[in-house]
Amino acid sequence: MGITQVLFWFLSILALLSAILVVISKNPVHSVLWLIMVFVAISGHYILLDAQFLAIVNLIVYAGAIMVLFLFVFMLMNLNAETEPQKNRWLKIAGVVAGGALLLVLVAALKKADLKLQVAEMNRGDIGLIHTLGVTLFKDYVVPFEISSVLFLSAMVGVVVIGKKE
Amino acid sequence: MIPVLLIVIPLVTGLVGFLIKNEGNARGWSLLSSIVTLIVALWGLSLAKTSPLLAANVEWLPDLGSRFAVGLDGLSKILVLLTAVCFPLIFIATWRDQYKKAWNFYALMLLSQAGLIGVFVATDALLFYFFWELALIPVYFLCSQWGGERRIQATFKFFIYTFVGSLLMLVGIIWLYWQTADHSFSMESFYALRTKLSGADQTWVFWLLFVAFAIKMPIWPLHTWQPETYEQSPTATTMVLSAIMVKMGLFGVIRWLVPVVPVGSWAWGDTVSGACIIGMVYASLVAIKQDDLKRLIAYSSIAHVGLMCLAIFATTESGLQGVMIQLFNHGINILGMWIVVDLIERQFGTRKISELGGLAQKAPALAILLVVVALANVALPLTNAFVGEFLLFSGVFTSTATQYSVVFTVVAALTIILGAVYTLNMIQRVFYGNTNSLTEKGVDIKMNEKLVLGAIVVLIIVIGVYPKPVLAMTKETTDFLLSKMNYKL
């Protein structure tokens, strides 16, 4: 087992454990922190997969900006402590069961795919580099890129509409 | 040209009618309109069958393979005649009925007339379906707006019931459409299907169409909407419903079902006939127990229509001719019955047989006219219905379409007796005996009512004695349809 594999397994387990902790943490702030942990682990995977640009963006945008936003909101609402009264246990159990079942059927469905020979190649290729991505983004993907600005505009307008005091 | 006129006149006058916000004027206007329609219809009937005026065929929906194709053949003629004759009679007979916002009432009546005529003259399946529904909508509003106490539920049930059938029919029509060689809804293309479709296909598609027709007619056990609706509708609408609308179902079977999927019809003929016969006997027996005049007549109508349907599936010439003439006769006769009911209800405010009695003393003219109509209802010879029922029964009896023709005839013929039972019961309990506190103030009918009933009686007798012109009118169509119906794989 090379270093890559070791890292893969480490990151995978880290991601999964953190993810589970996101879900089960009682304190919302802990959830946020564990989620950041998941993002870090995923960024590690990106690096393993030679997607350096995405790894950086993920850390900056997600773990940095977005999660901070979440934290801000928690702070704003002063909800850092446990606030969920434990009612409706059945719905919870049903939720876990349903999630598990979904995992099962997805795995079952995808296991049938004969992908043994397919590999996600590591340590090779430059498609994850900012240069390559940038060129493609502004050549082939310029239209969606521009269009996503509409998305931001609308989000902006929306937040203004919602947030403005009347 | 003429069929178009026949649709357009009531349609336009109906739409205009909404704007006449005066009861008297609206009434006169609708009568005028219906008389004009009648004149046009008679004009159409007088033309030779080759006359180009009798058909119209214009582009409508080229992408769908549907054309605005209408025409008058023998079958259409007789039903158009029925519609055209009934409406003026209805308007005159109900002249004294009072309605809130009468102009809307009359306008809707005219619209329903347009729809009905449309059904009868359409020679394009989609157009047929179109009018089929159109005829229903005004009637729905008429019944719900001006009907009896439980009108809303009753007519709603009626509407949904028939709508279910219609939609199934629509599916059937669409399916047939895709099977046509030229993807067309025209009658010719549909008739050409009978040789193209496999027996299995015909057998199942038969039901899609038949259910719609069976509900409309109605055939047992799909009939339960009918007595309730008749009971709850304003009588003028009941007249339209029972005199004309139920004919839509029979018409549908003759024109759009049996000749299109003859093999399916053969396969299910016995089943359908069985239902018809059960329905006839059943309805007759139930009719005996009815206390409401409208319900009684409704059940009697179920029995009569069952016989007609039975005869269609016998696919014999005399049976089919009988159906053709009976389509008209039954309409006229039942119209007469309804008029009498309307007169009674207007005068005494009840239709309960048990609350009436001794009317013959107070209204002898009404009694006599009713008796004639009632006798026609039980198909006494020299009334029009005898000619019809005789042909129907003899058609069923001589049928080779089923091996049970004798059984069918005999059981069905029981209704001849049962029909006499409930009809005479009704006459006796309403008209004979002594008057009671309610009926002793009764007065005889007025001139306009006498006129209408008289006209009906004259029609009953004339057709009963000399049915030849009517039979001649439908003969060619009968032969044509029979040639399609008798196709076997």
Added chain:
Amino acid sequence: MSIQSIWLVPALPLIGFLINGLFRNSLSKSLTGIIGSGTILLSFVVSLLIFGQVRQPGFQGEVVTLFDFITVGKLSIPFAFQVDQLSTLFLLIITGVGFLIHLYSTSYMHEEAAPHFARYFAYLNLFVFSMLLLVLGANFIILFIGWEGVGLCSYLLIGYWFKNLDYGNAAKKAFIMNRIGDLGFLIAIFLMIRQFGSVEFGEVFAHASSAKVGVLTAITMLLFVGATGKSAQIPLYTWLPDAMAGPTPVSALIHAATMVTAGIYMIARSHVLYDLTPVTQSVVAVIGLLTALLAATIALKQNDIKKVLAYSTVSQLGYMFLGLGVGAYTGAVFHVMTHAFFKALLFLGAGSVIHAMGGEQDMRRMGGLRKWMPVTNLTFLVGCVAIAGIPPFSGFFSKDEILAAAYAKNPVYYGVGLFTALLTAFYMFRLYATTFSGGFRGTQDQEHHLHESPSAITIPLIVLAILATVAGFLGIPEAIAPDAHVLGKYLAPVIGGEAHGGVEVSKGTELGLMALAAVLALVVSVWAWVRFKSRPDLAEPTGFGKVLANKWYVDELYNAVIVKPLDLLAQLLVFIEKNIIDGIVNGVGRLVQYGSRQLRLLQSGQVGGYVLLMVVGILVLFLVELFVKK
């Protein structure tokens, strides 16, 4: 007069009907009477003229076609009249007796208000019209039209006094029982259409021999079912006694002289078919005989004067069917004719009595009426003698002809027939003695009113009495005087030679039988007269007599076996209709509503629940993908 003008015969009464019916409110009673009777008289005159032609030797039946009635495919039914010896004879009887009864009615019904009076005459005219159509029809359909028409008129006339619901019920019963028979007739017609492709007498009879016996038997049996309805035979006879609810002239006209003989006419008319089907013939004979016997026994214990006559009618009709069944068609027709005379006479006489008694019909309250009503008494006596079969009155000859033929076929028939004849003599003279002899048993008031009827009533009585006396000489049997059977010779072209079912009895036997019948009838008559003259039968009957008085409880039986179950069935169906058939329809609606109420609970308002259900949906889709073969 040309045969072609035969249409006048039914047309005249029709015109009378129309005038009286349409203008009943404006016509005076006398005018109504004149129109009503006059049209029948004219019709009778025309019939006589036609008869003049028909009786020419060598006259073959003619078919007069008026117009096409129904033509469908190969089946063509013209509106055509058959003019031949048989129909002409009936024309004469119908219009002749009919006229007398009309005349009688002008007086009898005089107390009615003018519109009702006119209505009465309109119905009567319509009846004559229908009956004429019946006998004139050149095919079974026209016959059937008249057939149902007389049923209708019977209904209208029985229920003439519509205020009385019992009368209405009787009318209804008559119509419905007739309809049951008509149904058989109708199906017979359909069978003929299927077998022969035609309903015309000529066609059907010509091809009859080529048809299978089974089919023919079915046709004839069904026709006979029709006849049992119209002619009041077992099992459809019960309407006739009830029909006495109508005005008495109606009973005379319809329920004695004409309508009920339609069945005889029809079978005589289609004798070709019956000759080919011995089974049916036997059935006809047996049913006729049984009816004759049954009705006669019932008549023994009736106290209503009209009821006795009614059962006697049923009984006599049974005789006629016996005649038909044994092949004595001429005899049957002969009996129809004589019966028309004496039964009309008896009914009209009874009417005269009732009229005088102020509406009283119970014989037990009568008695000794001959003192007040000599003409009625005498004519009634003639009627009684005639029906009792005492020579040389008409009943003797016609009855004897039937009995002779019955003997030839089967002596048992003869025995029962003779016994019935004796019963007839017995109850008729019981009737006569109770009514006209002895002392008056009614109230003072009634006694005060007793009077002989006016001439409009007595003249028909006298005429009929004469006819009842002499009509028998039209059919003097071979045994007495060869070749003297005028009627037989006259009818021969239609009915064929006198066919005694193939077996001829010897002249001697026939004479012996005749004498036996005559003597016994005379003895029984006298005995009955003497017995009831002094000791009228006033007590409530007991034992077997009660059974007879209650008509063997047949009405009750029918009620229990047919009417009640049918009623229950109808009630059951109403229940099924409401709860099952409509219940299912409404149930679907309710199910939708119920489903709606339940389904909307899924919409819990909770996001968690929604997402959960979404996930479940996804799971289902994936499971289908994984496990369901496509």
Added chain:
Amino acid sequence: MNSILLSAIWGIVMMFSGVFTQNKTIIRYTAIVGLVALLAGNCADMIGYHVAIDVHKMLNYDEFGMLGNAIAFVSTLLLVLVSGRDMERVGHNLAEYFALIFFVLCGVAIVTSFNTLLMLFLGIEIISIPLYILTGSDKRNLKSNEAALKYFLMGSFSTGLMLLGIALLYGASQNGTFFIDDLWTGGPAVATRPMFMAGLLLLLVSMGFKVSAAPFHFWTPDVYDGAPTVFTSFMATIVKVSIFIGFVRLFEDGFGESRDRWQIFVAIITAATLFIGNITAVFQQSVKRMLAYSSIAQAGFMLLALLALNAVSRQGMLLYAAVYGVATIGIFAVLIRMKDYTFEGFNGLAKKQPVLAATLTIFLLSLAGIPLTGGFFAKYYMLAAVVESGHFMWLVIFAVLCAAVSVYYYFRVIQAMYFKDGEGSTETEPGVGFKGMLVVLAAVVVVLGVWPQVLLGLLAKFPYTW
């Protein structure tokens, strides 16, 4: 491309219009002008005048999408014309509402013409995000808040599903592409087929969510009920049918060749949608909520087009979009003006407001699919499309039975208006303009019902390819 550009630009214009003027009428007219311009731009596009931008095949402008756009724009225009005033009453941010609407239309224009899953994703998001806002725009109304949050959470969830689906499809595609017509080129290797199917199913689910197909419809009643009615109208009509057009495009262009594998799922979903939508609508007491369920039911009918996937279904989809849109806009326009949203609130409306009642009746008849209204031909096409394919006759019959059920709840409104006595009335006396607009809408419905050729003929007239 014209419509995407114009709608985005006009969205910005609207955004700033609020800065320059507080006059709501001006803002409204600006929006109307924008919509007309948008429509004109789209028409220009249809006859070949378009801004030449290389989209690298990511958008595919064909007549189907164009006509879909046109229908969406016309519907929006009608909505603004008939209910524009009612938007003013939602809140103070009229200009922003219009801006958001234009952004939604931008998303619509993308969704009707996407050629890659990326564009589909972006388009859907551009539609969704403004809608979350519009749903919650009645800020002080807790129902509105609740609806917005529910919509947002569930919408995001479905986005997650969609993305997983897209990812799996990407993985399954042979040469790593998002172009929908390449997803199944030559058929993916047997090896990746399960992945393809899993992705497809997830896309089906998420698109089903957007068009409120059962069992992914649960947001619909709550959101439609909670959102300001005028925006409910917008969502239930323009947005829904546009996404449907995208839905059809995706499954026809992307998965058309593999339809044998997934039709059964569409059939299941269709049946469930028809069933739940129609049945649940029966018991509703609020007309608004009933309309939400009815929109689910109508979606069930539109799903038939997805099942059939042939020329008939394409035409039918457009006709359905137009007819359903117009009729629903009309109904909501009247509903907005009502005092009481329950069925009882409509009792006796016909006496007080005959025009409203009559037009409303026509709209309802159209939704029920009664002839003489466009709704009939819309339903006709859907049925005809499936029947032509020859399979799934049971579903067709089930669909018509459900259509019969739909009559029940649509007619309840008609019954209330005409046959029941009551105090049903509008909040304010509707003006002549409003009534006039309703009559125009009704006329459109009727014209499409008598002579749908006017619309169907267009398809043949613009044989336009990119």
Added chain:
Amino acid sequence: MPINYYIFLAVALFCIGVAGVLTRRNAIIIFMCIELMLNAVNLLLVAFSKMHYHALSATAPHAGIDGQLFVFFIMVVAAAEVSVGLAVIVMMYRNTHSIDVNFLNRLKH
């Protein structure tokens, strides 16, 4: 690494997110779980991108790049969504002082 590993990892993360959405009632945490789902997809896309690169780079040097760009767009969208979502949640909180989704049941049936 074999692609299967990535697939199962991503699916597992995704399902954990789903389970979170189902079990938690704090609106923000639900939202975070949704973000977790998105990230799982991102990971999967990148893995597929490298898979395609591995398979096709011989003929197309930039094979698989689409996947990574798609991830980029997902992040863009997610960011926008987060802003809107948080705004909605805050609005809700302002009105009800709760972000418990179970309290959201004014709209039902």
